[in-house]
Amino acid sequence: MGNQLLKGKKGIITGALDENSIAWKVAVRAHEEGAQFILTNAPVALRMGALNELAAQTGSEVVGADATSAEDLNALYDKAAEKFGKIDFILHSIGMSPNVRKGKEYTDLNYDWLVKTLDISAISFHKMMQLAYQRDLMNEWGSILGLSYIAAQRTFPKYSDMTEAKALLESYARTFGYYFGRKCKVRVNTISQSPTPTTAGSGVAGFDAMLEFAEKMSPLGNATADDCANLCIAMFSDLTRRVTMQNLMSDGGFSSMGVSPEVLDAFAGGR
Numbered sequence: 001m002g003n004q005l006l007k008g009k010k011g012i013i014t015g016a017l018d019e020n021s022i023a024w025k026v027a028v029r030a031h032e033e034g035a036q037f038i039l040t041n042a043p044v045a046l047r048m049g050a051l052n053e054l055a056a057q058t059g060s061e062v063v064g065a066d067a068t069s070a071e072d073l074n075a076l077y078d079k080a081a082e083k084f085g086k087i088d089f090i091l092h093s094i095g096m097s098p099n100v101r102k103g104k105e106y107t108d109l110n111y112d113w114l115v116k117t118l119d120i121s122a123i124s125f126h127k128m129m130q131l132a133y134q135r136d137l138m139n140e141w142g143s144i145l146g147l148s149y150i151a152a153q154r155t156f157p158k159y160s161d162m163t164e165a166k167a168l169l170e171s172y173a174r175t176f177g178y179y180f181g182r183k184c185k186v187r188v189n190t191i192s193q194s195p196t197p198t199t200a201g202s203g204v205a206g207f208d209a210m211l212e213f214a215e216k217m218s219p220l221g222n223a224t225a226d227d228c229a230n231l232c233i234a235m236f237s238d239l240t241r242r243v244t245m246q247n248l249m250s251d252g253g254f255s256s257m258g259v260s261p262e263v264l265d266a267f268a269g270g271r
């Protein structure tokens with residue numbers, strides 16, 4: 001089905017791990033809208049095998065690449081160039097913090113792990129853009145997206161060092177958005193998504209309570225992974241050509257709220 005919003009467009013989608021992944025939903029929707037793309041993930045994630053199902057479903061090829069490795073990314077881009085020539089969109093949907101995963105408090109960070117967090121979750125975004133820029137891989141009016149979280153701008157203590165990773169990610173979108181815009185009219189944006197039950201999301205301490213809190217705070221309710229995927233499709237389509245260097249909120253209104261009666265009710269306890 002779909003409206004062929006991405007007809008003729010070619011791209012690269014990172015980060016689909018299983019059917020809960022935001023990138024998985026983006027791939028399904030992009031296929032419905034007529035796009036062709038390469039699916040990529042870290043070699044360790046490919047061993048799970050689920051990505052092959054998505055590849056079959058969407059008629060895509062899978063190319064393994066650790067997004068922190070310039071060598072892997074160059075091999076990925078070689079494949080994309082061979083298959084498509086230039087491409088129209090890139091989705092960066094990658095996040096991982098060893099500190100979060102191993103329950104390290106923000107006040108007791110392991111700095112080697114912090115460097116890994118930043119490398120995987122943010123610097124990889126710059127690396128993907130830098131290599132695409134230098135190789136002249138993007139078509140004019142192409143679109144590059146990264147996925148962020150409101151903790152980049154407000155304090156969510158349990159998000160730990162992912163907080164700074166997302167702040168950096170959003171900053172990279174603004175700065176590279178300038179260079180890409182000037183060079184070849186390519187736009188670069190981040191989408192700040194509601195808490196979403198995925199492998200990465202549910203790794204954060206207190207995730208279920210956070211999900212419920214955000215649901216009660218947001219006038220439209222939490223944005224689901226499908227909602228996020230739809231916004232990604234809009235951002236890859238020609239309908240958003242001059243939207244760039246933005247952090248777009250896909251959060252049901254959460255970020256504009258101070259408090260909601262629904263949250264207060266949860267505390268009132270019949271008072």
Ligand SMILES: NC(=O)c1ccc[n+]([C@@H]2O[C@H](COP(=O)([O-])OP(=O)(O)OC[C@H]3O[C@@H](n4cnc5c(N)ncnc54)[C@H](O)[C@@H]3O)[C@@H](O)[C@H]2O)c1
Pocket residue numbers: 014015016017018020021022023041042045065066067068092093094095096120147148149192193194195196197198199200201202
């Ligand atoms: N789930 C949420 O609550 C939420 C909210 C806002 C933003 N996000 C962001 O959305 C993006 C996608 O996450 P998700 O929630 O779909 O979870 P997910 O766990 O399904 O996806 C994260 C992906 O990152 C990949 N990855 C990790 N290290 C990698 C590496 N070195 N090279 C290449 N890929 C690597 C994983 O294999 C996985 O596919 C992330 O940037 C995440 O921070 C998630």
